[in-house]
Amino acid sequence: MITQTRRFGPPLFLSALMAVFSPSLAAAHGNVSIEEDVCVRRIGGNMVHFSAYQPQIEPKAQYCTDIPDVGDTFLVVDLVDPSLRSLPVGVKIIRGVNENEQDEAKTVAYWKPISHPDGVVRGEAKLDKGLYKLIITAEGLSPSSYLLRVQQVDYSKLGRAALGPLALLLVLGIIGYELSKSSRVRGWFASRRRS
Template structure:
C-alpha cells in the first residue's frame, strides 16, 4: 500500500522538462509548427524552469524555443499582456517581430501577482499565433487537489483496513483472551 502511495505521489510531483514534447504543457502546436515556452526567475531559484505557473512576482525571463526550423525563417514577435484579453488588457512587454535564425526568442519582464498572457505571433503564410496563460504567484487549487488525491486515497484505505481488522472475529477473540 505504501509503495502505491509513493508511486502516485511521485507521478503527481513530476517536474517540467521530464516529459516528451507531445506531452509537454509548455509546447504549442499549429499544424507542424511547434514552439516551447520556458520562464526563469534566477533571483529566487537559479536552476528552476517554469511554464504557466510562475511562483513569485518579480523579474521573469521568458525564452521561446522555435522547435520547427521553418519558424526560424519568418519574423516572430512576442507580447505579454496583463489579463486574458489581448485587446482589452495592458501590454507589459513587447518584442517586435524579427528573424531568429538560432531558434530562440528571449525577453525579460517584471510580473506582478495575477493573470497574464504571452502571445507569440509568426508573420508567415498563413500567420501563426500561439498563446500561453501565465499565473503569477497564485495558488492553483487543481494541482493541489491532484497532488493530494493519491495519498488521501491511500490513507482512507489504511483506515478502512484498520477498521476491518479491529472488527474481525479473530481480533475480538484475541482481546477476550487478554482480559483478566
C-alpha cells in the same frame, strides 16, 4: 478461501488503485516527449517551446505556465521548427486573460517581430501577481498563446497532491475496520481488558 478474498479483496483493490493514482508516479515536465510537453504550442503547424526563469528565486528552475513568484522573469521561446527561424517572430504579454490584444494599457511587455536565426526569442518582464496572456506571433501564421499564472494557487495540483495521502488513509481505515470485525482481534482486546 472465499472468506479471505472477501476480507482482503477490497483493501488490495484500493492499494492498487492508490498506486495507479499516486502523484509521485506521475511523469514530470522533463520526462515526456516534445509532442506531449505542456509547454509546447503550434504556430501555424510549427512547434515552439516556452520557458520562464526566475534566477533570483531558484537559479536552475524552469517554469512553464505556473510562475511561483512576482518580479523579474526571463522569458524564452524556443523555435523548435527551423522554418520559423527565418520568419519575423514577436512576443506580447498582456495582463489578464480576456483582454483585447490591441489594448496598449494592458500590455506588460512587447518584443517586435524579427527573425531569430539562432531559434531563440529572449526577453525579460517584471510580472506582478495575477494572470497574463503571452502571445507569440509569426508573420503569415496564426498566433499561439500561453496563460501565465504568477504566484497563484493551482488547486488542481493541490488536489492531485492530496489524492495519495487521502487514498492511503482510506485504505488504512478499511483495513482497520476489517481487522476490528475479526474474531481474533476481538479476542485479543477482550483478553487485554481482563488483565
